[in-house]
Amino acid sequence: KMEHAMETMMFMFHKFAGDKGYLAKEDLRILMEKEFPVLLENQKESLTVDKIMKDLDECQDSRVGFQNFFKLTVKLTIACNDICNTHEEEGKE
Amino acid sequence: KMEHAMETMMFMFHKFAGDKGYLAKEDLRILMEKEFPVLLENQKESLTVDKIMKDLDECQDSRVGFQNFFKLTVKLTIACNDICNTHEEEGKE
Numbered sequence: 223k224m225e226h227a228m229e230t231m232m233f234m235f236h237k238f239a240g241d242k243g244y245l246a247k248e249d250l251r252i253l254m255e256k257e258f259p260v261l262l263e264n265q266k267e268s269l270t271v272d273k274i275m276k277d278l279d280e281c282q283d284s285r286v287g288f289q290n291f292f293k294l295t296v297k298l299t300i301a302c303n304d305i306c307n308t309h310e311e312e313g314k315e
Numbered sequence: 316k317m318e319h320a321m322e323t324m325m326f327m328f329h330k331f332a333g334d335k336g337y338l339a340k341e342d343l344r345i346l347m348e349k350e351f352p353v354l355l356e357n358q359k360e361s362l363t364v365d366k367i368m369k370d371l372d373e374c375q376d377s378r379v380g381f382q383n384f385f386k387l388t389v390k391l392t393i394a395c396n397d398i399c400n401t402h403e404e405e406g407k408e
Contacts, residue, residue: 223323224350228392230320232399243400257317288396292389299321303381306325307336 235291244285247275258298328384338379340368351391 238253239245245253251271254262262270278290331346332338338346344364347355355363371383 224327224346224388227320227323227327228388228395230316231392232396234317234320235396253317289393292392295317295321296385296389299324299385300382302321303325303328 231292231295232288235288239288239291244287245291246284246286247271250275250278250286261298324385324388325381328381332381332384336380338384339377340364343368343371343379354391 234253234257235245236243238249240249254271254274274294275284275286278286278294280290327346327350328338329336331342333342347364347367367387368377368379371379371387373383
């Protein structure tokens with residue numbers, strides 16, 4: 223299962239990055255729309271993508287490589303995990 | 316797909332961590348055996364698990380929380396991605 227989840231991450235990056243091997247802002251926008259529709263839904267879309275792009279684009283070259291893309295996934299997953307834990311705690315009270 | 320992959324990571328952590336909410340060394344060993352059998356196969360198993368545990372156990376309290384667990388997944392995925400890219404490059408030559 224874990225290996226499959228990791229494969230999915232790699233596959234999705236390469237699917238949206240294409241042969242150039244990195245995500246430009248437009249690629250990131252499409253990826254976010256397709257893969258995290260809920261995230262963009264309740265936020266001002268362009269604002270969110272700009273902010274995320276700035277956050278991931280450490281070298282300021284408007285390119286997001288696999289490692290930085292993975293950081294996005296880490297942040298989102300940890301945020302989701304924290305939310306789940308909070309709901310569980312509330313459920314126990 | 317991405318959301319599903321992230322869910323899998325969260326689910327797998329909680330499955331092996333149980334109610335205590337963290338992975339002890341034994342949990343990590345079982346997780347590695349079940350989820351990354353190939354990784355342990357061609358290495359001296361106990362050595363590998365000890366090394367990984369030490370690497371993840373930043374607070375030196377023999378507990379691996381979700382964030383540190385996720386670091387393991389990140390490192391493994393990036394390593395796999397680099398290997399795939401190298402194979403692709405070799406294929407093109």
